[in-house]
Amino acid sequence: MSVHGAVPVPRAAMVDLGALIRSRRNACRPRMTQAKLGDAVGYSGPWVCRVEKNELTPPWEVLVRIASILDISPAALGLVSHPPGLPISHEPARSAFEGPPTISVAPHQTPKDQEDDPVRRRNFLTGAVGLGGALVAGSTSAVAIGRPAGAVDPVAALEAALFRPAVAAPMPLNRLLLALVAARRDFREARYESLGVELPALIAAAEATRDELTGALRDKASVMVARSYVLASELTVKAHSEAAWVTADRALRAARDGGSPAPIGEAARVLAIAMRRSGRPHTAVELLTNTAMSLGGEGGSSTQSTLTVRTSLLLTAAYSAAVAGDRSSALDLADEADETAGRLPSMSDTSLFTVSASPEQRALYRVGIHNALSTPDDGIAYARSIRPAQLPTAERRARFYTDTARMWHRLDDPRRTYAALRGVEQQAPEEARRPSVRALTASLVYSSVRIPGLKEYAVRTGAV
Template sequence: MTAELTVGERIAWYRQRRGFSQEVLAGFVGRTADWLGKVENGRIELDRVSVLRHIARALDVTLGDLLSEPSLMEWTPDSGQETVPALRAVLMDYRQVSGLGQKPINDEPVALDVLREDLDDVWSAYQESRFGYVTNRLVGLIPTMKDAASLYDGDDRRVASGRLALTYQVAASVLTKLGEADLAWGASDRGIREAQASQNPVIVGSLLRSVAHSLLSTGAFAEASNLVQDTADYLEPHLKRGGSSLVSVYGTALLVGAMAAARNEDRSGSRDFLDEADRAARRLGGDHNRLWTAFGPTNVSIHRVSTAMELGDVQIAVDLGPDLDTSAVPTERRVRHSLEVARALSTTNKRELALAAILDAERIAPEQVRYHYLSRHLVQMWVRTQKGKPSHQLAGLAQRLNVA
């Protein structure tokens, strides 16, 4: 119902539904009625998630309600016509919880090497921002992985459980990208159980990061930050003898903590997480993609830009972001950084450069740009506040993002 409204217009819509005046809602979030009026009219750009979280809580709605999430997944040759609803049915199958009536699909489990290839396929596609393909592929892959975890025994069963856990993690990751925060949480919850069954600290750490990321996407910033600290404490004893995969999982978890702390307006906490992540990246000695973490110095720098924007340090983001070379990291990371740079440029009234950044990102990863709230928010705001007719490029982009 509110999909075609700007963030400010959605705030006004929910405020009116709650029967609040501007003065009352502004008071709840420690702002003035004049400020809120400018937000609702689009005269102030409101994209800091920490502020949106306060408004959402005052209105008793979710962050997704204000961000117009989730997004409808378009049918493509990659996705077919079985997308999020089919994946939801797999994740919410009552037999997974009760164990009643659950029978393996096959008499024999799929070979562990084949499962490894399948897992690498979906993670690689995710990092290439092929979200439709990943969603469709998971509909069949999760039951196959579950079969293996139930049919194998001994060490093989632990390996199968670990691969099922990482399959749930990629499900949580892609669902977060699509704005399906609650469903992503469910996938992370399933995954942590299987990770614990694997008895592999690297996989347990990876799924704890997934749970923290799911908490972050639902607006539970303090809880996400605390969980990351617990995860770091859990992994730290293993670091001395751990390999590059463990260090990468450790470092990437710290980056989630930095974002959670920034959105919780905890400047020192965010800085501490980033500094520790930087030490882990220097220990690796370069950019790597162990266990699909894309961890290294570049990803730490990407998060320095993102956390600066969340904390309102726009000039830091403008100084660092545009010149950062992200060619060493996967597509998903490069494009996410481009959207952050576009936000920073837009905030400093450099809309042409911001538009160019989003258009470049769209050429690389159209699905990621289409579904991310930042690109939709920025383009919609530009169209609404444009003096005169929007440019051909902006109008075309707005139409492709379904925000025209």
């Protein structure tokens, strides 16, 4: 699932939020650019530009962070002590959510997985496609503002390669498939820095291979190109990079060339997420629902793969509708996703999908949907129904703790919020350094509540 849309925050009638932020940013010495402010709060420079033009209103916790960075009093931004319109719960803690989370992780790494380490795969790919060492080395030296010392920008090399493509040699399809499966494993286990370094070589090799083939073999290679760009889109979305538009568009073009319905659905999903992130949730819902209909409706004949993708499209559409404030459509689409998943012959996960249709995954989406609808109380039951160890990957387990952190934050329960944030870090440290998670952490740090260990956690994850 993706980051919540902007939460309306009442401001004094005569306050121009964009102008205030722009003037205080320009008054900084040395002058702070939009890109630097964006990175400090976990967003891009173009996003800050849209805020300063009053095209976007940042979420409450991001406004708190901006106020702190630019030394603006909260009152000047019209901030209140709690996001308006959100319920405040003083219910005593239940045992299922008390204190720091107990992390129970199912074993997921076999001896073969351990042999297939990121360095070995990186050497294999760079050697196979002849990618210059400067690309890999350059990506590992790019440290963004707000990141912990030594942390790597996971999309630096990928963004550079999108506009300066590497020259690659074709590869046998079976070797290309192995590299793609390994890259997918990196995403599922939240090894984003390694994935960002490997993807440029993988994409270059996949495109070179496709361009050398014809007929059915070319179609297979086109699917691999599409799925490599889908992974790139998933990564750029997590990093709040504007490159998500580019990777998603290329994924859909390649998927259509391949002609397989399931990859087309996967690519449409990541393109819709980019649409939603740019403030077009209604357009995203339309794309997702139309694509889902093309993959088989009620009573239609569909394969397990198309039903799985259809479920993920409907879940993403439900969340997008929630971001748009359309409660009825959001809940109806989530119900339709449950119905589609019920038609699956089994829940085995043998495909290249990054999102499955399991009951735990669907419950996790419900938590995010209710967060986006500003009805976090309704998400508690879904959160409690999920056992993190039943989620199949580190990325999904971290997502569980991220969404429950947002839920407790909206319910004005900072200690449970922090407990969930610790769960994010324990499951997947790189997830804890994502821009949106850092913004949530920063909002706790700058609140009036003092929580033991929070400041150290915030420093460790680059939130302050």
